[in-house]
Every structure is written in C-alpha cells, then in structure tokens.
Amino acid sequence: MVRNAARRLLEAAFVLWLAATLAFLALQLTPGDPAQALLAASGATPEQVAARRAQLGLDDPLPLQYLRYLMELLRGDLGQSWLHGRSVGRMIAEQLPPTVELALAATAVGVTLGVALGTLAAARRDTWLDAAATALAVVGLSTPVYGSGLLAILLFSLHLRWLPASGTGGLAHLLLPALVLGFALAGSIARVVRSRVVEVLGAPFVLAARARGVSGRRLLLGHVLRAALGPALMVTALQFGFLLGGAVVTESVFARQGLGRLALQAILWRDLPVVRGVVLVGALAYVLSNLLADLAQTALDPRLREEAT
Amino acid sequence: MKRFFLLALLLTLLLAGCAPRPGGRIVYGLTLSPSGIDPHVNASSELGIPLTSVYDTLVYQDPATGEFVPGLAERWEVSDDGRVYTFHLRRGVTFHDGTPFNAEAVRFNLERITSDELASQKARFMLGPYEGVEVVDETTVRILLSEPFAPLLDSLSQVYLGMASPAAVEQWGTEYQLHQVGTGPYMFVEYVPGDHLLLRRNPDYAWGPPIYEHNTATVEEIEFRFFTDPATRSPALETGEADVMGEIPPQDAARLSQSEDFRIEAVPIPGVSLMFFMNTTRPPLDDLRVRQALLYGTDRPAIVSTVFRDTSPVAYGPLSAVTFGYDPAVRTEYPYSYDPARAAALLAEAGWADSDGDGLLDRDGQPLTLDMVLMGWGFMPEVGQLLAAQWAELGIGVNSRVVSYPEALQAASEGQHHLIPFTLSGSDPDILRKFFHSQAGFNWSLVNDPEMDGWLEEGARVSDPAQRATLYSQVQRRVMEQALVIPIRDYVNPNGVSNRVQNLRFDARGWFPWLIDVTLAR
Numbered sequence: 001m002v003r004n005a006a007r008r009l010l011e012a013a014f015v016l017w018l019a020a021t022l023a024f025l026a027l028q029l030t031p032g033d034p035a036q037a038l039l040a041a042s043g044a045t046p047e048q049v050a051a052r053r054a055q056l057g058l059d060d061p062l063p064l065q066y067l068r069y070l071m072e073l074l075r076g077d078l079g080q081s082w083l084h085g086r087s088v089g090r091m092i093a094e095q096l097p098p099t100v101e102l103a104l105a106a107t108a109v110g111v112t113l114g115v116a117l118g119t120l121a122a123a124r125r126d127t128w129l130d131a132a133a134t135a136l137a138v139v140g141l142s143t144p145v146y147g148s149g150l151l152a153i154l155l156f157s158l159h160l161r162w163l164p165a166s167g168t169g170g171l172a173h174l175l176l177p178a179l180v181l182g183f184a185l186a187g188s189i190a191r192v193v194r195s196r197v198v199e200v201l202g203a204p205f206v207l208a209a210r211a212r213g214v215s216g217r218r219l220l221l222g223h224v225l226r227a228a229l230g231p232a233l234m235v236t237a238l239q240f241g242f243l244l245g246g247a248v249v250t251e252s253v254f255a256r257q258g259l260g261r262l263a264l265q266a267i268l269w270r271d272l273p274v275v276r277g278v279v280l281v282g283a284l285a286y287v288l289s290n291l292l293a294d295l296a297q298t299a300l301d302p303r304l305r306e307e308a309t
Numbered sequence: 310m311k312r313f314f315l316l317a318l319l320l321t322l323l324l325a326g327c328a329p330r331p332g333g334r335i336v337y338g339l340t341l342s343p344s345g346i347d348p349h350v351n352a353s354s355e356l357g358i359p360l361t362s363v364y365d366t367l368v369y370q371d372p373a374t375g376e377f378v379p380g381l382a383e384r385w386e387v388s389d390d391g392r393v394y395t396f397h398l399r400r401g402v403t404f405h406d407g408t409p410f411n412a413e414a415v416r417f418n419l420e421r422i423t424s425d426e427l428a429s430q431k432a433r434f435m436l437g438p439y440e441g442v443e444v445v446d447e448t449t450v451r452i453l454l455s456e457p458f459a460p461l462l463d464s465l466s467q468v469y470l471g472m473a474s475p476a477a478v479e480q481w482g483t484e485y486q487l488h489q490v491g492t493g494p495y496m497f498v499e500y501v502p503g504d505h506l507l508l509r510r511n512p513d514y515a516w517g518p519p520i521y522e523h524n525t526a527t528v529e530e531i532e533f534r535f536f537t538d539p540a541t542r543s544p545a546l547e548t549g550e551a552d553v554m555g556e557i558p559p560q561d562a563a564r565l566s567q568s569e570d571f572r573i574e575a576v577p578i579p580g581v582s583l584m585f586f587m588n589t590t591r592p593p594l595d596d597l598r599v600r601q602a603l604l605y606g607t608d609r610p611a612i613v614s615t616v617f618r619d620t621s622p623v624a625y626g627p628l629s630a631v632t633f634g635y636d637p638a639v640r641t642e643y644p645y646s647y648d649p650a651r652a653a654a655l656l657a658e659a660g661w662a663d664s665d666g667d668g669l670l671d672r673d674g675q676p677l678t679l680d681m682v683l684m685g686w687g688f689m690p691e692v693g694q695l696l697a698a699q700w701a702e703l704g705i706g707v708n709s710r711v712v713s714y715p716e717a718l719q720a721a722s723e724g725q726h727h728l729i730p731f732t733l734s735g736s737d738p739d740i741l742r743k744f745f746h747s748q749a750g751f752n753w754s755l756v757n758d759p760e761m762d763g764w765l766e767e768g769a770r771v772s773d774p775a776q777r778a779t780l781y782s783q784v785q786r787r788v789m790e791q792a793l794v795i796p797i798r799d800y801v802n803p804n805g806v807s808n809r810v811q812n813l814r815f816d817a818r819g820w821f822p823w824l825i826d827v828t829l830a831r
Binding site: 030031032033034036037038039040041042043044045046048049052055080081082083084085086087090091094095098150153154157158161164165166167252253254255256257258261262265267268269270 | 342344345347350351352425427428430431433434435483484486501502503504505534535536537538540541544545547548550713714715716718719720722733742743748750751
C-alpha cells in the first residue's frame, strides 16, 4: 500500500514536470515576441522594446531560461505577469475558486444526468425511451458549449427571466453555466453508462440475483448501478481536460470570473508566466482528479481493492 | 410666520429640483477583461472607462474645441524652446485617502511612471522625450524634456498620466491596482479581477475641470462588469443586468435603437481609421498602379453597410474625421470612388492579364495572388472576406489567414504580408508617426519617404496648432497619393444605454465617460 502510494506520487511529480516543460517549450515555438506585443501600440522605440525584452530575460539562452524557470518553480514561485504586473500565484488564487466551483457543479450535473439517462436507456433498451435518451445524450455530446450557452441565455434569462445571464455570485449565477457545461459532459457519461449497464444486465451475478427473486428496481439500483458508477467516474476524470476547456468558453459566454478567461488572455498576449502557471494548475487538477477516480473506483469494486493490496 | 415657512419650503423644493439628489446605482458593462488596471502600468483602453473618474489629470481636453483646460493644474507655461513645462497646481485638493495633492505628489507620480522597475506599457512612452521633473515649491512643478514634444498636453490630459496617492502606492506595491486612490469624482471601492469593479461617489469632490457640468457626482455607486463575448452584450442590457454597454455588435445596435427602453449612443473615436496597409516593398504591390487598382476595386460603402450596418462612416484617409488635424480635403482630392473599370485598366497597364483563361490575372506566368494577414477582432476577418470577394471579380486572388496579435506583429515586421489591417485610437495626430515614419513599429506599408519622416518629426516638435495642421495635412495627402493604405471605416463605439441613464457624456478620446455628469431618470 505504501509502495503503491509512493509510486503514485512519483508519477504525479513526473506528470507535473512534463506539463511544466511542455508549456515552456510550446510557448517558445509560438511565433510572436512578447515584448513587442506589450509595447508596439505605445509608440516605444525599437531600442525601448529591445530593452524590455532583455528585462524580461527573453534574450538569455534557452537552457538558462528553462533552468531559471525550474528553479523558481521549485521555490514555489510562479513569477510575475508581464501583462498585469502582478504575482501569478495571486492571480491564479483569485481565479481558481470560481472555476473549481463551476467544474464541480458541472460534474455533479453531468454525472447525475448522464447516469440517469444511460441507465434509463439501458433498462428500456430498444424502446422509444432508449432512442430519446440516446438522442439527448448525442445532442449534449455534440453541441458546442458556445451554442448551448447562448441558447440557454436566450431561453432562461431573456425569455423566461428565471436566471441571470451573467456574472459570478450565488447559486443563481452558477446554475445556468453548470447546466450547460454539465449537459455536454452528461452526453459522454450516458453513453458509457448505457453500454456498461447493458453488459451488466446480462452478467451471471445479475441472473443469479434475479433467480433469487430480487425485484427489478432493487436489482437495477443496488447491483447494476453500482457496477456502472465506476466507469462513469473514470470518464468524468478523463473528461476533466474537456471540462477545463469547456470552462474557458462557458466563462466567456456567461461573463464569469475564472481561470479560463485568464488563460485565454495570457495566451493571446504571450504572457508566458501566466500561461505556464495555469498549465501547471491544470496538470495538478488532472493528476488529482485521476487519483480520486482511482480511489473511488477501488472503493466501489471489491476486486480492485484486492489487487491493490 | 406661516408665509415665511411656505417660502422656505418652496425654496427647498426648488433647490432640490435643480441639483439632482445623490443616490442610485448603475451597472456599466465593459467589453474586455482588462489586462491589468493600473493606468501607469497597463495600456488597455478598458481601464480608462472606470478610472477616468477615479483620477484627475493636470489638464483636460475640451472635446468640443480641442483646447486644453485647467485640471489639477490651474495654469501652465511652456518655455520658448518648448522643453520646459511649468504647472501651477490647485490648492486644497486631497486624495481619497486624505493625502494632500501637491508638487511633490506630481514628482512622485512621474518618477513612478518612468522607472524601469514599474515596466510601464503605455504611460511612460506618452511622455515622449521626458528628461525629469522638478519641484519648484508646494504648488509649482516643472516637467523637463530633452526636445520639444507637442503631444505632451494631450498625454497629460489622459488617465494614464492621472495622479495617484503616493501614500497608497507605497503601501500596496505591485498590488496597488486592487487598491487605487486618486483625487477624482469617484472613489475606488473594490476590484475583483474578472468579475467586477466598484466605484462610489466622492462627496468631497470640488475641483473638477470646467468641462464637467456637475460639481460632484450624482449616482452613488457604479459597478463595472466584463462582457467579453459580443453576443452576450445586448442580452445583458435587455435582462437589466447592465445599464450601459459599449461595443454593441452592429446588428444588435440596429435592433436596440428601435426599442423604447434603450438607445444607442454611437461615439466616434479619434485616431487611425480601420485600414489595410499595403506592403509597398513586396511585388506586385511595389507598383503604385496595382495599389491604386486595389483602392478603385474596393466598394467601401458596401463593406461598411454590410459589416457595420452603417453605424460608422466610410474612411477616406488615415485619420478618422473627428481627430485633430484631420484634413477633409483628403477626401475630395483622393476619393478613390469604386470604379472597377478603372481598376482593371490600371492592372492592364501594369502588365497583368488573364493569359491562361483561369479567371486569375497573371504576368510572366505568375498569378496575381495577395497574402492577407488578419487578426480575429474588430471585424477584420469579415472585412477581409468582402475585400477578397470584390477583388476576385477583378481577377485577383487572396490568401488570407487569421492570426493572434503577437503573430501579426511578427509577420508584418518581417514583411510576410501583402495586406494587413489595423486601427488604433488616439486624440493627437502624432499617432500618424507610429504608422508612416520609416522607423515606426507599425510601418506596415514599409514606406521609406524622407520627406514624410521630416513632416512627422516636425509635427511632434512644433507647438503651433496651425503649423501642425499643415504638416499633418501633407502627411495625409501623401499617404493617399501614394496609395499606402486602403481606409475602410472610422471607428465608432456604439454604446447601448438604458433610458434610465441620462446625460452620459464622453471625453475627447471618445472612450471614457464623464460619470460625474450622469443622472438617473425618475
């Protein structure tokens, strides 16, 4: 168990280092000079732009820049934003909570809706209910968040006036973006859950339970769903990247605070310290969500528990 | 006695009717999440929308006349050689934190702005050939320049050179932008990045410039929120989540202007019009006839009508019509009215013909195709698409790609383009120097005209407005005579405004509202 945990930690550190390095390299390959982007419109002379480039350390050899970046990271220093002139750590700390809030709420919506749709479709296989649930899942899966977001604003905010269209704040502000993002997530979860439930329904232990006289509903909720929840969690964890990407668009459509909008702006302006910081936080979130999904799956499935020890 | 009481009551009522009673709150929608909001550090125009009311400037520009009027400086003198500006400051002005405003505060601010450590992205460069600052006495301060710089007053009238409380700056360091303190009609209450910024009325304000209508602000609180996605702006107005919103997309503006609850206040923005720079060093655009052919082959009114729904005027030269120094003669002398026949003749004259019958003009076996580099904002892709369609009828092919701003800067500086658009706001015609001086960063036409360089340098030095106007008129004519650019439209900011918000006035930059004068309808 301890060895297992140590291995997981090492893996996590490796993933983080890899993300940090890739973020560093990817930005080197993107065309565009950050100093020029910052100063071009101000009327700075070419000499002044060159001086700023040197000040940002962009003239130093690449290995030196990389080393300096790693050393700062090890000290826990994410640097200072070139665009904002503030500490990257602080900026991320400000924007992280609303994004996490949105991601969690969207996950809750996605898992609930996805599991419900998937189970319903499987239990009523090959009926019109199955077709409807599957169709809904496909719509969720394939509608870009941008489109569904605007439609939701038109319907629930402008037309029905039930929910606010924009901003960060209480539950009312969270509901619409969480539904929109969660709906997209629900699509992929529903598909996995459906096929898994169909599979489990034909499994020997279900037949055995049925033979013992366990009623349909209890069977479905007690045995089948439990088996289907694991894969749903795995999909959710794997979809975390999608969730973060979707959060960028969702935050923009609903004028919400969040990491996504921060990252977008930083990329557009080549604000390297901020981009690197956000990538690192994203990688960390990915590692954590995978770890949690593993743990949850182990808890749900006794067979895995035995393997792990 | 009774009569006296009635009279007093009547008087009170009358007075109350004259001066609007303070109170109420509005939500003002911003269209970009600003890239940092310290006006001394950051460059976005979004920051100026709220902060123009937090800070006062030494001087102000009257948008009606273009004249500079007193602000924190009651009066000023310029030395004969144009290198020393002496400002005599107002007495009795205090920052929102109680710090007194004086010559020492001006010195502190200018030294902060020009320090390497602050890494200013705009304010520092607006000071041009700044050399230093000298405190003469409590209320007199001098700005020293290494050479004359005509745009200095224009710069000093902008929020980027607004006066911040030295005590607050020292207290907060790099976090100052979350705790800003000025002397203006509104106080900075809080800023939650990406979410909102809150201002509250400064009840003690009594030193506004003569161009403000009110002595103190009326609306108690103003909250600014960020609506980066254009499609969400008019819904935010219509749901009542915002009372004012800039940059309403043209089709929504057309609809809102029909509404009883809203109006569109379209504010023309001075500066450089949206225009396509033609790379004069890259064949075939090194041939003046080909550049002229592109101008004649462009139906600008059709583009402005399609893309901007006629919300903005067609541009005929590099400066928008509301900019100081704009010469209307440019339009009459170089109208380049849509004339495809003339365009075709010019191309034929330059040796271009469709010899292989593929619909594209060619010369020496090379087809006439142009590389267009576009950025994703400001309707540039839409305009680029229409240009390509119009030129296709002349037998000209266009390869366009949409890139980010830093990428576009790089592509243009390397001369990878035939055509690239840009637009920039600015109230002083010295803005032309950024685009048409041979050494300029935005010299995207890659022009190298010593005579024009001379006019632009001279224009930045001489202070006489008439002399400057002549110089800039020469520049504008040269730009169009040489067909360096294809002007498309003058920038206009369509503000959607709820009818409960009254008397929304804007400064000489066109972007920045004078919130002090805003009142609420009953």
